[in-house]
Amino acid sequence: MKAAILTDTTKCIGCNECVIACKKVNNLPPDAPRRWDRDDGLTARNWTSIVQGPSDSFVRKQCRHCLDPACVSACPVGALTKSPTGAVVYDSNKCMGCRYCMMACPYGIPRYEWDQVVPHVRKCILCNDRVAKGLQPACTEACPTQATIFGDRDELLSEAHRRIAAEPRLYHDKVWGESELGGASVIYISNVDLGFLTGAESLPATPVPTTTEHAMEAVPFAFTGAVAAMAGINWIITRRMKRQTGGPDE
């Protein structure tokens, strides 16, 4: 099973029960607004938040658990990995604190414990240990209106399409997270345009890491090319110089 979450923003009443449940399950301490916070309510101690979208809609923000995650591709020490269940999880023992994942994430999700002397990256881990035990994530369990539900990604996708087909006048004809940037495990359907979550009007279907991985494939060739070229030039020039200096003898 590929764990996934479907959030239907039309059902969200903005009660923050998911936020509280998340904090309880993950033992996150109470928070206060910090100087380094972004304006969306996600912090190192708040792994999900409710943001107000256009026309007073409530949209729950959390890690999208991309199918081809930029953070996983970017992490130089492999501290972030895509787990078999589908969650993007973090190993704080491997991390060296370069924060490249925070720069790479197209959704701007990972947060840093700036106030700590030994800081770590923090973000939603799709309650990986709970899911492994057969439970559902704390947030979906706590939701009183079933606005955010947990399940298999394929089933949730067909459920999303079923809801859109049933009420085409309510919903935008789009499932956010189905295909853009290679797809995500956390998908949305909504009556408002959720483009504001990324800042880009429309996202391409190619995953973000494709670009860097293409460039990285060229690395061995670039290295061999540069070394071979230099060795070759050196060989030619030394040979010529030898001929010039030793010319009269021959």
Place this chain on the structure above:
Amino acid sequence: MNRLRRLKLVLWSITGLALAVATARFLFGLGPVTHLSDAFPWGLWIGFDVMGGVALAAGGFILTATVYIFHLERFHSIVRPAVATAFLGYAAVAVGLLFDLGLPWNIWHMLVFWNPHSPLFEVGWCVMLYLTVLLLEFLPVPTESLPKLRKLYCALLKVRLPLVILGIGLSTLHQSSLGSLFLIMPFRVHPLWYSPALPLLFLTSAIALGLMMVVFESHCTSYFYGREPETDTLASLGSVARYFLAGYLVLRFADLIIRGDAHYLAAPGWHTFLFWLEVTFIAVPALLFSLPRVRTSHSGQFAAAFLGVAGIVFNRIDVGGLAHLPAGAPFYFPAWTEIAITAGVVSTATLVFLFLIERFNVWEQRPVDPEAAPLEAPRFHPVGTTWLGTPAVASRTIYSLAFVLAAALGFALLAPRPAFSRGIPPQPVHRARGGDILWIDGNLNGYGVAFPHAKIEAKLGGDSSCVKCHHMNLPRDRNSGCYECHRDMYLPTDAFRHDWHAAASGANLSCNQCHTAAHPRTASNVKTCGQCHKDLIPPGATIQVKTYQTVGYVEAMHTLCIGCHVNLARQNNKPGFAQCTTCHKEPRPLDDAAAQPKTTGVGILLPAYAPK
């Protein structure tokens, strides 16, 4: 005092200041000493120290290639300073990175835990390997004059050619990979800079920068040591640099046109300004180096090289963060502490460089600092015992003094910084307004609670129930408002007036009435309020006061309300009774008059302000 001495004095002072900041960085973490944020996780230390540093050190691989691969022997005199600069440049990059990493002691993880997909992994490996290569390339300089290390010296000379070739390969890789680093941020880097060709652009500009950096650095050191720079040799470097500069500009604009983003060139705004500034800084030296009169003149060379170096470093800073798109947060500007660390790392590297050229044969002739005389004994007249005066204070005495004073200044400047506030800005609390219904909105941001005071009071038992919530009052007061002691939204504040207590109990003679232990007389080692004020906490109060410090307003309110609400919700099986929205009903009650909380009291006194 000569110019060299003045330079060293400044460098030592900056290093001293940086030492103080470095201490704070590792004691308190990144948050208190930087302006980095969740929206801008990379700042000056990556943008300049790492991105700029690697580019600035490109002179090493360019000149080793020129001399050892292309066998252009006339550049031989400047290859050693170039390698030294490159080595120190990369060492500075590594040190700068240690400041920036959140967990610098884990930097070795890159050797063990591999992720070959990551450009940063590749950059890290290349920098580590290239630093080693540069060390081996430079080692012949200090070892050549030591007879004991003759064998090592000879061995190093034998492997020099393979080392040079390896160094060029590694440089090609990571100079371009620094560009690949940003390929993963298509939505973050502005389209004027984001391009699939970033690696190529970075490599081309690094070559141009390497050439110009050698010119620039040669002029600087010549100026300080009062020697003639190798103007003719440098002129030919400049003439090669112009082709790379021009080629870079052609690539840059061609790339913009091919990508179809050329329309941004004329779009007014911050990014367009940055772009044209950068391009000007790169185009002008390309032009200057094309004019033979400028190229061969002292000041012309220097000006052109300086502009070019600045332009390309500016490009690295742009790509590294300055030209990123706003991300829902105030824009990043480095804190003075960050600038101090950067300047300190550069100063230290420069001092080491000066040490190397004074001590070893980096140049063909070792320069001498005329005033660097070590401590001399006082001089006496050879015949009599007439004292002829003490020699001038040795340079190193002055440098040490400057270093210590600057470090002291750094600690003094850091001391009042709210290093412990953990990034929580102070937010004074405003009193709740209203009558039977209180509008509680401590920081007046419009997200508050309409608290039915009369209703709750009646439920809790009428007039006698005040003490249940009003757990502690100011002197001669029956029901002090919460805001009077909980004076900040999130930070703890003092509810204790030392002056009142001291005056009332007999001023300086009365310390021991509260500070029962003689030493130390601190706030943590003192009687608590309740030990004297037996009636301070009324019987039946829900909250017990244990210290003189109050918790933040938000925490105070929540603790007071939520406990009972949760209990009642459980007892009556009404889960809806203890949710955020039970009290925080209307997120923006001040949007319009109709949405304001209803009241039966004397009328809510709402200030006229708009929510953010």
